[in-house]
Amino acid sequence: MDLERMRALLAALQEARYAGVRSVSYDGKTIAYGSDAELAAAISDLETRIVTVTSGTPRRRRWGTVAAKGL
Template structure:
């Protein structure tokens, strides 16, 4: 899923949760969550996916370490 689409879906989920709704419509599809906990879990999952998709790759540094064993 594309980053822009995930951000838009996250906004729709958060708006529904703050309005006290359990149904979310997006792209012509409607999803009904059984409880607020399920909706909160979907929001957390999507936030994690967004964070992973937007994170810059970490650089690794390699070096050599030597000691005399003292």
């Protein structure tokens, strides 16, 4: 899939999510998502693919653990 097509699909997915709709029609096809989490995962996947195509490397996430005694 080329970059422009991915950006157009990302825009369609974001518009659907912000409108509260879980189905998206694109290029004559309709995709229905079962939950907002599935739609969010599709958006995240497309964002990662776009970053990979434009920069050549996927973005990295850092995870850490924080603990406190709660005093």
